[in-house]
Amino acid sequence: MKQHIKQLLLSACTFFLFCNTHSALADTASDTETLLNWAEKTYPTIFPSHQATQNIEPWLFRYYPEFGIYAGVNKNDNSVYVLGGPWGDNPTVIDTLASLINEINNSGGSGGIAACDTANVFAGVTYSQSGNVVTVTTNGHCVAAPDLINTNLCQVPQQTTASGISLLSSNTITASSIAGISTSIPGLPNPFQAIVDAAANVKHCTMNAPAETANLVVNSDLCLDITTAITGAIGSLPIDGIVITPPVNYFTKGTYTSQSVPDCFETDATTISDVLTGEVWINQGGGFVKVGS
Structure with a gap:
């Protein structure tokens, strides 16, 4: 009996250590991504x-061929190193990963993704x-969101040169619910559930998209406080039988994918945008109409 208890305790300890080690490695990888994305955005x-990011033990690093620069993290000491370019041929320690992540967080840096424009993203994302x-x-x-449409939060950044790449993107909702809205009429479905899901599922085509977005997959897991947007909509269009109990929170999970297409105007996209010129078109009755024309 004692031997059996001892084995159970050893197994539990082994499992505990494994889980904590795995969690620490996952945090290191995530923090490394945040740091290197922030560096690309802040020091272009x-x-x-x-x-x-490449993984060659014990390193997580990125290589920038333009200047022959390596930047990354040594998982043995969790310190950040750079090599090449202005730093020469010897690895130079910048600081610990934890310290730099703390500086990024305190400075309001987002650790944004190069393929996504995160300049106007909601706080807390x-x-x-x-x-x-x-x-x-x-x-x-749950973070405050001013509208019901922007749920993938990975807008393509404005471009300065023509790439000739056109991408048709769509968002597939895998889980969705709204809390804070109920109906006082038995059997009446929540109309706003269909509205937000339909808005999130629209197809969009991007012209002159950057190459790094061509095979991008965006997985989202969000809770958006849409109280302001919902109360504003109801205020302008009263709906009998709808009861609002703030906060109104929209929970959504989904996957946003893109595929290359020869011509955005030959697709079934709901909207088209040119990230070089800033022009936007909307699909109306099967034809695209330029906004503002």
């Missing part, structure tokens, strides 16, 4: 292009990237 003259997969999350918290 040093890190001029978005590069995928965080990003991470592994290869071509971007994860957007509110980390289980």
